[in-house]
Structure formats: structure tokens, C-alpha cells
Amino acid sequence: MKIAVVDDEADLRETLRFALEKEGYSCDTYRDGEQAWDAFSRCLPDLAVLDVSMPRMDGLELCRRIRTISETVPVLFLSSKDEEIDRILGLEIGGDDYMCKPFSVRELTVRIKVLFRRLKAREKxxxxxxxxxxxxxxxxxxxxxxxxxxxxxxxxxxxxxxxxxxxxxxxxxxxxxxxxxxxxxxxxxxxxxxxxxxxxxxxxxxxxxxxxxxxxxxxxxxxxxxxxxx
Known part of the structure; x- marks a missing residue:
């Protein structure tokens, strides 16, 4: 399974890439939504982890674009904002989960596994x-x-x-x-x-x-x- 991590924080991108690859996933990282969309328009990942606030193209706009191609690719939002209105907005435009920074990397990997289990449920x-x-x-x-x-x-x-x-x-x-x-x-x-x-x-x-x-x-x-x- 290929996971895309899109965040303007370089240290966080590398931390998540290391953790996800340790779990056996393939992981591509991108510094902003524009760079990620350039790749996604050619080939979508199996799951996307998107920071809400990024330069050039934020996570919300990137999610909107993903949903023009696929309604089933799971999207997990990351945000430094812990406001209910922000969580609701992310879910309204097609997000499947939402985590506030700082967060536990272990919890993030668990949530990703749950999202993948939902997709695999169709096979059963x-x-x-x-x-x-x-x-x-x-x-x-x-x-x-x-x-x-x-x-x-x-x-x-x-x-x-x-x-x-x-x-x-x-x-x-x-x-x-x-x-x-x-x-x-x-x-x-x-x-x-x-x-x-x-x-x-x-x-x-x-x-x-x-x-x-x-x-x-x-x-x-x-x-x-x-x-x-x-």
C-alpha cells in the first residue's frame, strides 16, 4: 500500500515516512499541495495524509481535487488547529479522519490501519x-x-x-x-x-x-x- 504524506514541515515528513515504512507501507512525501497534486494527477496514492495549512495549495483544496478523481481514497487531515469548525470543514469536503498536532505517531499508524481495514472489508x-x-x-x-x-x-x-x-x-x-x-x-x-x-x-x-x-x-x-x- 502506498501512502502520501503532504506537509510543509520537513522533520515531520521524515518522521512519518520512517514510521510508515517501518510498518511495511510505501511512503512518498511532498512539501505542499501543489507538488503533491502534480504527482496525484498522474497516480493517486492508496491513502493520503494531508496537513490542512500549507503554502501554495492547502490540504483542503488538495482534498477537493482528490475527490474529483476518487471518492474512495482515504484522506486523513493533520492540523495545528483544534477547533470543531475546522474538523467539520475537513469532513464536509471529503476527509475521513482528522488529527490535531501534536499527535502520537503510533496513534496515527493505528488510524491508518483502521482506514485500510474499511477498504479491505469490500473483499470479504x-x-x-x-x-x-x-x-x-x-x-x-x-x-x-x-x-x-x-x-x-x-x-x-x-x-x-x-x-x-x-x-x-x-x-x-x-x-x-x-x-x-x-x-x-x-x-x-x-x-x-x-x-x-x-x-x-x-x-x-x-x-x-x-x-x-x-x-x-x-x-x-x-x-x-x-x-x-x-
Whole structure:
């Protein structure tokens, strides 16, 4: 697996490269978003670790560009800012995880392993037929979702959330239960983080069908997928 580390701090780039190669990964490093995009436009990495604040092109813009090519490459943001609004913004544009500096290199490698496990989960589902409920079809082999036969551009996190809700129609999934699904154990995220993912998920489906309302908010509890015919 090839990991790209994009950060304007040379010492941090080398520290992460050493740690990741020690774990058996191939690692390319870049000093800013512009240098990284030049490489990514030719060949995307299997996972990208992006510093939010960089000269020439920041991590947020680089993530936006990555998502124009792939919705499934995991993106983990690094930032010196510990503001909730910054975490939410990173997740809204397609990030899968967010760590604040300074951080534990060991924790970062664990989070990367979790992100890769999500991707590999599709291989375990390869023998299963696509799951269909109403107009929604979920293909765990290809990690794709379609609504009324129109392909949805979802991140891994969004696909996992949609799958969890759609496979239990009518049952409420609390924000806490959903957070346990999409984030590593011990990771702190607020309930607003899950709300942000759900908001983006709804918006993407509504771009295909303005009348989509299958994901229901159960105020004070969480979310549920509407039962067919309900």
C-alpha cells in the first residue's frame, strides 16, 4: 500500500515516512499541495495524509481535487488547529479522519490501519449479491451505491453510514453507535461530526433525486432509514 504524506514541515515528513515504512507501507512525501497534486494527477496514492495549512495549495483544496478523481481514497487531515469548525470543514469536503498536532505517531499508524481495514472489508463481501431496498442498491464488492440506477459519489465513511442505516430499515441508530462504526476506538468526535456526514450524504443523493427523504432524523436519538412502504 502506498501512502502520501503532504506537509510543509520537513522533520515531520521524515518522521512519518520512517514510521510508515517501518510498518511495511510505501511512503512518498511532498512539501505542499501543489507538488503533491502534480504527482496525484498522474497516480493517486492508496491513502493520503494531508496537513490542512500549507503554502501554495492547502490540504483542503488538495482534498477537493482528490475527490474529483476518487471518492474512495482515504484522506486523513493533520492540523495545528483544534477547533470543531475546522474538523467539520475537513469532513464536509471529503476527509475521513482528522488529527490535531501534536499527535502520537503510533496513534496515527493505528488510524491508518483502521482506514485500510474499511477498504479491505469490500473483499470479504465479494461473494454477496448487492443489497437492494427500494430504489437504493448497495454493492459491497465494488463499494458502490446507486439510487434509481444512478451512481452516487460517496466516500468510504458515507458508504459505511448508508449501509448501516439501510440494512436496518425502521431501526434507530444512535450517533454514538454510528461513531463507533466509522472511527477508531478511543477517537473523540462530537455528535456534530456524524451530523455533518449525514448532511453530506443526503445532499449527494438529493442531487440525483430532490425528493429523497429516506434517511430520517429521530431527534434526541439519532437516525434511521425509512422502511419501504412506510
Amino acid at each position: 463481501e465479494s461473494s454477496k449479491a448487492p443489497y437492494v431496498i427500494g430504489h437504493l442498491q448497495l454493492d459491497s464488492e465494488k463499494y458502490t451505491a446507486t439510487w434509481k440506477q444512478s451512481l452516487l459519489d460517496l466516500t468510504v465513511t458515507e458508504f459505511l453510514l448508508l449501509t448501516t442505516l439501510a440494512r436496518s430499515p425502521g431501526f434507530v441508530r444512535t450517533r454514538e453507535a454510528l461513531m463507533e462504526l466509522v472511527y477508531p476506538v478511543g477517537t473523540y468526535v462530537s455528535s456534530r461530526t456524524i451530523d455533518t456526514h449525514i448532511k453530506r450524504l443526503r445532499r449527494k443523493i438529493q442531487m440525483k433525486d430532490e425528493e429523497f427523504d429516506e434517511i430520517e432524523t429521530v431527534y434526541g436519538l439519532g437516525y434511521r432509514y425509512k422502511q419501504v412502504g412506510a
